[in-house]
Amino acid sequence: MTARIGVVTFPGSLDDRDTQRAIRLAGAEPVALWHKDKDLKQVDAVVLPGGFSYGDYLRAGAISRFSPVMETVIEQAKAGLPVLGICNGFQVLTEAHLLPGGMLGNDHLHFICRDQKLRVENADTAWTSDYSAGQEIHIPLKNMDGRYVADQYTLDKLEAEGRVAFRYLDFNPNGSLNDIAGITNEAGNVVGLMPHPEHAVEPLIGSGRTDGLPFFTSILKKLVNV
Amino acid sequence: MSRTPLDTVEHAAATPDVELPWAELGLKKDEYERVVEILGRRPTGAELAMYSVMWSEHCSYKSSKVHLRQFGEKAPESEAMLVGIGENAGVVDVGQGYAVTFKVESHNHPSYVEPYQGAATGVGGIVRDIIAMGARPVAVVDPLRFGAADHPDTKRVLPGVVAGIGGYGNCLGLPNIGGEVVFDSCYQGNPLVNAGAIGVMRHEDIHLAKASGAGNKVILYGARTGGDGIGGASILASETFDDAKPSKRPAVQVGDPFQEKLLIECTLEAFAEKLVVGIQDLGAAGLSCATSELASNGSGGMRVTLDDVPLRDSTLSPEEILMSESQERMCAVVEPEKVDRFLEICEKWDVIATVIGEVTDGDRLEIYWHGGKIVDVDPRTVAHEGPVYERPYARPSWQDELQADDANKLPRPATSDELKDQVLKLVGSPNQASKKWITSQYDHFVQGNTVLAQPEDSGMIRIDEETGLGVAIATDGNGRYAKLDPYHGAQLALAEAYRNVATTGAKPLAVSDCLNFGSPEDPAVMWQFAEAVRGLADACQQLGTPVTGGNVSLYNQTGEVAIHPTPVVAVLGVIDDVARRTPVAFQEDGQLLYLLGDTREEFSGSAWSQVVHDHLGGLPPQVDLERERLLAEILISASRDGMIDSAHDLSDGGLIQAVVESALLGGKGARLVVPDGLDAFTLLFSESAGRAIVAVPRSEEVRFNDMCGARGLPATRIGVVDGDSVELQGEFAVSLEDLRKAHEETIPALLA
Numbered sequence: 001m002t003a004r005i006g007v008v009t010f011p012g013s014l015d016d017r018d019t020q021r022a023i024r025l026a027g028a029e030p031v032a033l034w035h036k037d038k039d040l041k042q043v044d045a046v047v048l049p050g051g052f053s054y055g056d057y058l059r060a061g062a063i064s065r066f067s068p069v070m071e072t073v074i075e076q077a078k079a080g081l082p083v084l085g086i087c088n089g090f091q092v093l094t095e096a097h098l099l100p101g102g103m104l105g106n107d108h109l110h111f112i113c114r115d116q117k118l119r120v121e122n123a124d125t126a127w128t129s130d131y132s133a134g135q136e137i138h139i140p141l142k143n144m145d146g147r148y149v150a151d152q153y154t155l156d157k158l159e160a161e162g163r164v165a166f167r168y169l170d171f172n173p174n175g176s177l178n179d180i181a182g183i184t185n186e187a188g189n190v191v192g193l194m195p196h197p198e199h200a201v202e203p204l205i206g207s208g209r210t211d212g213l214p215f216f217t218s219i220l221k222k223l224v225n226v
Numbered sequence: 227m228s229r230t231p232l233d234t235v236e237h238a239a240a241t242p243d244v245e246l247p248w249a250e251l252g253l254k255k256d257e258y259e260r261v262v263e264i265l266g267r268r269p270t271g272a273e274l275a276m277y278s279v280m281w282s283e284h285c286s287y288k289s290s291k292v293h294l295r296q297f298g299e300k301a302p303e304s305e306a307m308l309v310g311i312g313e314n315a316g317v318v319d320v321g322q323g324y325a326v327t328f329k330v331e332s333h334n335h336p337s338y339v340e341p342y343q344g345a346a347t348g349v350g351g352i353v354r355d356i357i358a359m360g361a362r363p364v365a366v367v368d369p370l371r372f373g374a375a376d377h378p379d380t381k382r383v384l385p386g387v388v389a390g391i392g393g394y395g396n397c398l399g400l401p402n403i404g405g406e407v408v409f410d411s412c413y414q415g416n417p418l419v420n421a422g423a424i425g426v427m428r429h430e431d432i433h434l435a436k437a438s439g440a441g442n443k444v445i446l447y448g449a450r451t452g453g454d455g456i457g458g459a460s461i462l463a464s465e466t467f468d469d470a471k472p473s474k475r476p477a478v479q480v481g482d483p484f485q486e487k488l489l490i491e492c493t494l495e496a497f498a499e500k501l502v503v504g505i506q507d508l509g510a511a512g513l514s515c516a517t518s519e520l521a522s523n524g525s526g527g528m529r530v531t532l533d534d535v536p537l538r539d540s541t542l543s544p545e546e547i548l549m550s551e552s553q554e555r556m557c558a559v560v561e562p563e564k565v566d567r568f569l570e571i572c573e574k575w576d577v578i579a580t581v582i583g584e585v586t587d588g589d590r591l592e593i594y595w596h597g598g599k600i601v602d603v604d605p606r607t608v609a610h611e612g613p614v615y616e617r618p619y620a621r622p623s624w625q626d627e628l629q630a631d632d633a634n635k636l637p638r639p640a641t642s643d644e645l646k647d648q649v650l651k652l653v654g655s656p657n658q659a660s661k662k663w664i665t666s667q668y669d670h671f672v673q674g675n676t677v678l679a680q681p682e683d684s685g686m687i688r689i690d691e692e693t694g695l696g697v698a699i700a701t702d703g704n705g706r707y708a709k710l711d712p713y714h715g716a717q718l719a720l721a722e723a724y725r726n727v728a729t730t731g732a733k734p735l736a737v738s739d740c741l742n743f744g745s746p747e748d749p750a751v752m753w754q755f756a757e758a759v760r761g762l763a764d765a766c767q768q769l770g771t772p773v774t775g776g777n778v779s780l781y782n783q784t785g786e787v788a789i790h791p792t793p794v795v796a797v798l799g800v801i802d803d804v805a806r807r808t809p810v811a812f813q814e815d816g817q818l819l820y821l822l823g824d825t826r827e828e829f830s831g832s833a834w835s836q837v838v839h840d841h842l843g844g845l846p847p848q849v850d851l852e853r854e855r856l857l858a859e860i861l862i863s864a865s866r867d868g869m870i871d872s873a874h875d876l877s878d879g880g881l882i883q884a885v886v887e888s889a890l891l892g893g894k895g896a897r898l899v900v901p902d903g904l905d906a907f908t909l910l911f912s913e914s915a916g917r918a919i920v921a922v923p924r925s926e927e928v929r930f931n932d933m934c935g936a937r938g939l940p941a942t943r944i945g946v947v948d949g950d951s952v953e954l955q956g957e958f959a960v961s962l963e964d965l966r967k968a969h970e971e972t973i974p975a976l977l978a
Contacts (some may be wrong), residue, residue, distance in 0.1 A: 011576060014399030019690075034371050050672075052397045055484025111392045111667045142396070142669045151394035199671040202807055205688065206671045 003223035005216075006043035008073070008089075009017045011063045013074040013088065014051035015198055023047070026216030028223075031156050044223045045082035045126070046073055047091025050196055056152075060103060060145045061091030070096060082126040083190045087143055090182070090192030099183055100158070101106040101150030106143070107175030108137040115207040116141040118167040118181050120163050123187040126222050128213035137211035139195035141181075142171055146194040148176035148183075156195055158183055166193050234598035238270045246271065251278035264695025268817020272593060273601040275402050275545040276482055276608055279511035280518060283780055284768050286612035289298040289746035289779045296763035297773040303773045306726035308592050309432060314355040317432055318736045320800040322837065325429050327359040330369070330422035330796045332779035337419035341386025346481040348421040350553050353398065353486065354507035357493050358556065360433035364673060365687050368405035368421055369701045369740070369794045373414030375656035375976050380409070383417050384664075384962035384977055390419070390481075393665040397483035398490070399561075400840040401669035401676045403685025405701055406794075409656045412705065415784030418607035420740045420777075422796050426689045431497060435506040437524035437559045440587045442503055443530060444520070445565070447572050447579035448489050448555035451513070452538035453481035455551025474485075474933075485554040485577075492575035493556060501564045508555040515550045516557040517583075517589055517825070521605035521720055524559075527590045528605070530583035547912050558749045559585060578599045619752035629710060631843025633830040645906060650837055650910070656976065658879045660890075662974045664970055665680050677804045681887065683726040683875050688804045696804035700726035700797055703742075704878065705790030706831040707846035709917045712754040713761035714801040716793040720765045721915055723797035725875045728858030731808045731919055732799030732866030737766055739776035739795050745790020746780045746865055753837070754791035755780075762793060768851045771797065805865050812892030812921055812947045813871040819896060819945040821881065822857055822934070823917030827908055833879040834911040853916040861918060861940050867934070869926040876917040881944075882888040882910040884919055886965050889952055895962055898945035899955045906957050911946070 003073045007030055010017045020030035028036065031043050040046065054063040070092070077098050081118050085093035093099045102195045106112060120131040131137070149151070155178055157166055167181035174194070182193025197212030199205075231237055247259040261269050269277060278430035283289060298311060307326055309317035311747060315329035335350025356363045368391050373380045400423070437444065455478065471945070496502055504524060504693050506516045513535070521528040532544050538552070542959050555689075560568050565581065572579035583969065588594075589879045589972055593601035639645040652658055661681065670679035678686035702722040708715025720737065727734045739762065739859050742752040766773055803806060829835050830844025864870045870891070874884040889895050924931050935939035954958035 012397070012487055014487075014672050015674075018672070051399065052484060052487075055397065057484070110389070111396055111669075113666050113669050113671065113928060137505055140671045142671060144396075163246070176617060195354075196671065202674075206676055207675060 003044045003220050004029045004031050005038055006031045006046045006157065008033045008035060008048050008065060008069055008104050010035045012051050012053040012054035013049050015049040018047045019047050019198045022201045022212065024221055025201050026213060028216065028220045035069050035070055038068045038072045040072050040076065044103060045219050048085040048091060048092050052089035053088055055056050056157055060202065061088060061095040062124065064092045065095035069087055073224045074098060077190050080187065080189050083193035084127050084196065084215065086196055087194055090194055091145065093192040098190050100154045101148055104147040104149055105145050106147055111144045111172050111173065112175060113142040116173060118166045118195060119169050120165055121144060122165045122189065123185060124190050125165060125184045127191040127215050127218050128165060130218040136169060139197055140199040140207050141195040141210050143194055146174040146176065148180045150177065161186065166169060230644060230779050232596060232600065233271045233272055234600055234700065235602045239267045242851045244268065246264045246274050248274060248278065248927060252282055254280050257281060260613065265603065265806065268387045273545050276518065276601065277513040279514050279549055280608045281612040285511050285515060287778055288613045289615050289617050289780060290440060290755065291614050291825065292616055293759040296759060300763040300767040301356065301772045302767050302770045304770065307772050307774065311773065311775050314358040314435055316738065318774060318798065320695065320697055320948055322690060322693060322695050323428055324695065324731045325432060326798060327356055327428050328422065328423060328424040328699065328738055328796065328798050329775050330420055330701065330738045330794065331777040332740050332742060333419045333421060333520045334416060334742065334779050334782055337387050338383065338417050341383045341480040342390040343478050343480050345387040345390030347421050347479045347553050347889050348419055349391055349394045350481050350486050351509045352421045352423040353400065354509060354556065356423045356874060357490055357509045358433065358435060358505050359429040359590065361427040362498055363400055363423055363425045363490065363677065365403045365424045365685060366400045366422065367403060367685060367699055367701055369703060370405065371410065371413045371416065371418035371792065375409040377414060379414065381977060386420055388664050391827055393484040394481055394779060396847055397670045401670045401672050401679065402865045403670055403676060403679040404699060405680065406662055407661045408527050410790065412790045416782040416789050418742050418792060420794050424687065424697065433497065433502060433505050434518055435523055436504040437520040437528055438503060438526065438586045439561065439580045440526050440585055442559050442561050442585040443565050443581045444530060444583040444585065445558045445560055445579055446535060446555065446582045447558065447566060447577055448539040449482060449485050449552055450536045450811065451550050452549055452552045452577065453542055453546060453550065453903065455547055456549045460687045479551050479553050481553050486751035488575045488577050489554055489556060492571050492577050493583035495571045496568055500568065502558050503557040503561060503569045506557050508557060510551060512548065512550045513895045513896060514841060515632045518605040518608040520557060520559060520573055520953060521591045522609040524585065525884055527586040527588040528583055529586050530593045531592055531597045534580055534582045536578050536580055544600055544861050558939055566741050617746050617752045618749045619756050619894060620749040621753050622750035627843055628843055633832060633844045634827055636835060636839050642957045645685040646960060649882050649910065650960065650968045652837050652879060653965060654832060654972050656972055658833055658883055659972035660970045661973060662970060663978060674800050676809055678730055678809065682810050683729040684732065686730055686801065686804060686807055687730065694803035694805055696801045697731050698727050698732035698799040698801060701794055703794035704794040705793050706842055707838065708758060708793060708842060709790040709842065710831050710846045711846060712757035712791050714849050716758040716761040717765040718915060719848055720762060720793040721849060721851065721854045723795045723878050724769060724771065724854055724858060725918065727799035728861045729808065729873045729875045729965065731806050731862060732798050732801040732903065733773050733862055734799045734858060734897055736798050737771045737773045737795060739773060741776065741962045742782055742789065742792040744793065748837055751788050752969045758793045765851055767917055769855060797926055808865045808870055809890055810874045810888050811872055812888045812894040814894065815894060815919040815948050817871060817923050818927055818943055819947060820920050820922055820940060821917065821919060821942045821944045823853065823858065823941055824914060825904055825912050825917065826914045828912050828914045830910065834912045847913050847915045850916055856937060856939050857918060858917055860934060860937060864920065864932065870920040872921040878913060880911045880913050881919065885952060886969060888964055889962060890969060895949040895951045896945055897948050897955065900944045901944055906954060
């Protein structure tokens with residue numbers, strides 16, 4: 001038996017098929033979920049993929065957060081369903097208040113696409129247990145609105161509780177506070193990050209590294225209790 | 227135009243003396259008279275609108291048609307060709323049941339007027355051409371040319387164009403995998419923004435732009451029609467810029483990539499359920515083009531009720547609706563019993579879809595508005611039987627003098643220090659410098675199939691995950707060569723793109739082109755155009771790579787001064803297994819560097835002559851297409867059989883440019899020696915065509931040499947991958963750090 005992992009397609013989602021491929025390569029079963037459908041098809045975990053949902057003409061993620069599927073995702077995430085938000089998915093998670101803080105436009109005002117060095121800060125979440133804390137990895141980053149911000153109280157709390165999951169190394173690509181690339185909720189079932197692990201799962205494709213695969217093997221192992 | 231009473235066909239017949247604004251709409255007097263002759267009466271306002279946009283240079287190719295015929299007449303036999311010139315884009319067979327469609331188009335004029343939207347809608351337009359063939363778009367490429375890098379206006383145009391391409395393409399989810407960025411003051415008032423796209427489908431999914439089957443419904447879907455882009459094709463793209471005229475900004479369209487992304491998904495879903503008989507995207511000339519093309523390519527006529535077109539602005543006149551170039555719209559022909567399902571899919575994706583007409587038994591295109599018939603034409607006369615001009619052309623009087631001014635006579639570096647200084651100057655010059663600041667604004671990862679992206683020699687996309695089948699594309703052009711000799715300049719552009727595809731290990735299959743020239747009303751420009759087309763057609767014939775389609779952009783000139791003739795050529799290739807691809811970057815210390823091909827003293831039109839002497843004169847490098855073919859075969863075999871670990875084509879900037887790029891990308895240096903029979907300067911800077919450098923693992927050296935020897939390709943050992951500097955024995959050594967500084971800091975310093 002393997003795990004069934006849902007991938008939500010919002011209008012304007014771009015990396016939904018890529019994420020399904022990554023789930024498949026990790027050995028789990030990808031399940032397509034549709035934004036207008038509240039039914040999560042009994043999946044064991046959900047990924048909100050990257051893209052420009054609803055064109056991101058309003059604040060990124062601000063409209064998707066109100067889509068029917070998110071009602072169920074929010075409810076079940078609070079009950080412990082593992083949820084990963086990648087890039088636009090991370091933005092949706094902050095808009096949905098499943099994760100604190102928010103994303104502003106990159107400080108240099110340009111879209112940026114690069115292979116980004118990160119440090120894994122928290123290897124105890126549902127999505128990061130196949131890494132080790134302190135591990136340095138390279139994951140492609142590509143966004144327009146990737147500057148993580150939060151008030152000082154929230155930042156202090158995130159740092160104190162070890163909830164910064166990933167930090168940019170060597171180069172902060174967008175002006176994120178505390179070099180934050182990704183965070184987790186208190187329970188560790190909800191994780192969001194700006195870089196794209198689904199683009200680092202095959203040695204020949206994209207960045208040519210497989211540093212992103214442990215996201216998907218982490219959740220698989222958790223779900224099938226290996 | 228007065229709308230009381232409505233200018234119907236009946237009204238037009240009854241009022242022959244009404245003056246129509248044909249000149250303001252861009253028609254010439256004799257063209258207007260031809261319309262009257264075809265109709266046997268004066269046209270209605272709506273008919274005039276349609277003829278004026280469809281007979282514009284941009285849509286009708288009236289000045290270029292007589293020359294473009296050569297691409298068909300000289301087309302080589304090719305089993306790969308599935309759909310040729312004349313459709314929205316050409317289609318080639320790449321094996322395993324897959325077909326690939328690709329095309330390059332220009333969006334030059336709008337991008338100068340409004341850089342962001344001009345470039346963005348250029349991407350949108352080419353992508354809709356790809357969808358209209360039935361394919362899923364899988365990648366885009368962008369060959370760009372701007373004025374001098376340090377000119378203040380370049381800082382207005384370039385960042386806007388780059389942001390527009392990124393803003394639209396990134397939001398569509400299409401990886402940007404290639405293209406070029408070239409600076410030359412000849413493009414100051416006429417930047418060239420060309421956009422290319424590739425799409426993939428199964429053979430059985432190919433769709434064509436034709437309306438057949440009486441009773442079938444015509445469905446307009448996508449964005450609402452607004453007042454933007456009216457006259458884009460006729461006014462903007464088909465005339466020379468002139469300061470005295472009012473601003474042309476309203477003629478530029480505004481793009482909505484989110485809407486286009488929905489359009490892609492719902493169109494592909496409709497294709498998958500086999501709901502579509504014929505399809506056409508709405509680009510230049512909007513509904514005028516879509517209705518007349520669909521009707522004239524099909525077997526019957528078409529009746530359209532313009533009142534049913536969803537509008538963004540309810541005050542639009544029927545003429546404006548017909549001419550509007552509002553983006554993100556498509557037109558499909560669907561059998562009546564499948565209409566409901568088609569509309570359902572559109573609704574699923576929140577795309578507005580409306581039945582606006584149907585295919586009829588007759589052979590007329592009839593359009594109604596408020597109950598009156600305002601168009602009644604033979605659609606072929608609108609879409610295909612426009613004016614054709616045999617424009618006069620003549621070799622310019624200055625051509626001989628230009629060709630006599632040979633760059634081989636320019637002073638060369640006298641000392642090792644001077645040679646080294648010129649190397650640093652070259653690799654740090656705007657044209658040769660790293661374009662990372664630009665390309666990092668484009669997503670190259672999305673869709674998860676990108677094998678190679680810029681600055682590789684060609685972009686490469688995997689199209690089958692199981693077998694590893696992939697396609698490669700390279701676009702190249704060199705306006706400086708083409709100015710010196712348009713015939714051979716066009717061939718050199720093809721040769722370079724062909725070589726770039728082969729360097730990555732893919733087999734070149736087919737060609738698309740974007741021909742950017744000045745005003746066809748200038749006989750000197752027309753000569754450049756005629757020569758370039760002849761050269762390209764001859765070379766395609768010899769290399770066995772047919773032209774599958776493309777685009778002509780004329781009137782790229784400011785006042786009397788035309789741009790350099792700039793044919794941009796895209797070559798598409800196929801690779802059986804992308805795991806065999808060859809990258810540019812040096813991989814391992816100790817690997818042997820071989821120079822393939824012959825190096826001659828060829829400096830005219832070179833990057834060296836431009837950077838060091840600001841010189842343009844002489845004759846471009848010799849073209850030897852048989853040599854190009856042999857070189858390509860060797861590169862493909864060596865890649866397939868694992869004999870080389872990296873390869874880089876030699877073109878502008880010569881060998882040193884290639885070595886520096888491979889070294890910086892791999893983070894590994896090189897030690898070079900000057901081979902017998904050459905001098906250091908010629909080795910480094912010559913731009914002889916038909917050459918590449920390859921890195922050969924020592925274990926493969928004998929096998930590789932035997933192959934080159936047996937097939938008669940000169941292969942000269944020129945050094946080894948090693949260390950952290952680029953060294954030319956007995957001359958100089960420059961650290962990778964210094965090279966990186968020179969190569970990577972130029973563009974951000976000028977434009978960031």
